[in-house]
Amino acid sequence: MSNKNADLSSHTLSAREAVVVVMILTFALDFRVLPIFAIQPAGFAGWVSVLLQFGYMLFFFHIFYKLLISFPQQNFAQIVQAIWGKTLGRVIVFSYILWLLLILSFNINMFGARLSHSQYPGQNKAMLIAIFVLFAVIIVRSGIVPIARMTRFCMFMLVTIFMILIALWLPSLRWENFMPVTYLDLPNVGLGSLKVLYTGSLSMLILVLGDKIANHKNIRRIGYKSLTLLAAIKVCVVIAALGILGPNLVPRIPFALNTMINSIAFSSSLERIDSFLGVLFSVAEFMFITIVSFCFLHLIRSLFGLDRITPFLVLLALSLFFGGNFIGNTFFTLFELEEAFILPLSLVMGFAVPLLLYGTGRLRKIIH
Amino acid sequence: MNWGLLVAIWLALLVYLIWACFRLLSRGEKKELLVFGCWLFLLGIFISINVHSKASDLRFAELFLQLFR
Numbered sequence: 001m002s003n004k005n006a007d008l009s010s011h012t013l014s015a016r017e018a019v020v021v022v023m024i025l026t027f028a029l030d031f032r033v034l035p036i037f038a039i040q041p042a043g044f045a046g047w048v049s050v051l052l053q054f055g056y057m058l059f060f061f062h063i064f065y066k067l068l069i070s071f072p073q074q075n076f077a078q079i080v081q082a083i084w085g086k087t088l089g090r091v092i093v094f095s096y097i098l099w100l101l102l103i104l105s106f107n108i109n110m111f112g113a114r115l116s117h118s119q120y121p122g123q124n125k126a127m128l129i130a131i132f133v134l135f136a137v138i139i140v141r142s143g144i145v146p147i148a149r150m151t152r153f154c155m156f157m158l159v160t161i162f163m164i165l166i167a168l169w170l171p172s173l174r175w176e177n178f179m180p181v182t183y184l185d186l187p188n189v190g191l192g193s194l195k196v197l198y199t200g201s202l203s204m205l206i207l208v209l210g211d212k213i214a215n216h217k218n219i220r221r222i223g224y225k226s227l228t229l230l231a232a233i234k235v236c237v238v239i240a241a242l243g244i245l246g247p248n249l250v251p252r253i254p255f256a257l258n259t260m261i262n263s264i265a266f267s268s269s270l271e272r273i274d275s276f277l278g279v280l281f282s283v284a285e286f287m288f289i290t291i292v293s294f295c296f297l298h299l300i301r302s303l304f305g306l307d308r309i310t311p312f313l314v315l316l317a318l319s320l321f322f323g324g325n326f327i328g329n330t331f332f333t334l335f336e337l338e339e340a341f342i343l344p345l346s347l348v349m350g351f352a353v354p355l356l357l358y359g360t361g362r363l364r365k366i367i368h
Numbered sequence: 369m370n371w372g373l374l375v376a377i378w379l380a381l382l383v384y385l386i387w388a389c390f391r392l393l394s395r396g397e398k399k400e401l402l403v404f405g406c407w408l409f410l411l412g413i414f415i416s417i418n419v420h421s422k423a424s425d426l427r428f429a430e431l432f433l434q435l436f437r
Contacts, residue, residue, distance in 0.1 A: 105428075304403050311392060311400055315407050322411065326418040328429030337429040 015218035017148040022206045028288035029199040035241035035256040042192035043247040045185035047238040049192030054231035063358045065220040070367040075211040077302035083361045093303045099349045100296040105323030119278045129324045136289045137317040166236045173243030198343045201350025208295045381412045
């Protein structure tokens with residue numbers, strides 16, 4: 001195997017692996033923000049926001065598919081430069097690199113905060129982040145194929161566990177907490193759906209991995225199936241959050257899902273289930289950081305036309321460590337930063353830019 | 369401002385850059401070295417800003433929110 005091929009493994013992903021890789025990014029963000037973002041604006045009708053978001057996601061996944069199928073075996077940098085020209089294309093790709101760095105730093109900090117808040121109270125957050133980053137970089141070094149295979153296994157576990165969780169939550173639900181929903185809730189549902197859509201913004205990374213996917217044709221079919229399954233789970237989770245904690249309490253709890261899981265441990269014969277689930281959530285967040293880091297490096301490689309990316313792994317680790325530690329001090333400023341800046345930015349980068357790209361491609365008759 | 373810490377950070381980054389120069393140039397990877405140098409420089413600036421802002425207990429999020437409020 002040549003040097004170029006040996007660098008971060010050039011083996012390709014199947015369509016199923018590519019879709020699962022993208023879906024776990026959504027899932028990992030959902031753990032943290034889904035109950036809050038769905039319920040805060042829409043209250044009782046929070047679960048309808050998730051249904052609306054599902055509609056948006058189907059539409060945008062179709063756009064991603066059209067872009068992928070029009071530019072087979074090409075990555076995002078090549079697609080952007082083919083449609084918008086070299087100069088603008090490079091500016092756009094560079095802005096994506098900065099966006100991914102921000103997302104990585106923010107989520108690493110939140111991961112450290114969640115662990116030191118719930119699972120390891122009193123532990124040094126910087127130390128947790130250092131261990132996490134170190135392992136993430138080691139995994140990134142092995143390439144996208146082992147990451148995707150790990151993700152498939154992890155996703156299977158997560159979906160199974162969530163189905164069991166939903167069944168366990170059912171007896172504790174207070175049905176009056178998410179009914180009635182009227183047409184007066186529509187504006188709030190619309191706002192809630194946009195906030196929930198933020199968790200799916202990293203689905204656009206399927207375009208970044210475009211040159212790593214072997215068979216583009218099956219992506220749409222598998223993607224729609226996965227989105228439907230994910231939406232069903234998300235609706236059930238929001239209904240459970242409403243039913244157990246109520247619409248007034250959820251927005252005030254930083255990690256509502258953890259509290260809901262603890263409620264199972266307290267109210268039934270199952271004890272310490274939260275420890276096991278905590279590990280599983282950490283694995284999902286770990287996969288999130290690993291995949292986004294890989295895409296970050298892949299974008300840098302495509303932008304600058306580099307042969308190897310392995311010399312940058314230590315720099316990546318340093319950037320993630322310092323970025324993760326320095327991005328914020330408290331939960332409240334971080335949540336504020338997420339709502340005020342990261343959320344709108346992610347909607348633009350995740351959906352608006354690919355949509356504009358598709359529109360321009362159609363106008364220039366590059367995409368049919 | 370903790371000048372001692374800043375000097376130490378920049379010295380460490382410089383040593384790392386020199387090591388990378390030898391390693392990358394021995395393989396003839398000039399483009400990689402250029403990207404490496406720029407990235408290291410930006411990282412140094414980011415760390416310096418945060419070392420400075422840490423003295424007043426500010427971080428990126430706080431600085432950003434203060435700018436745009």
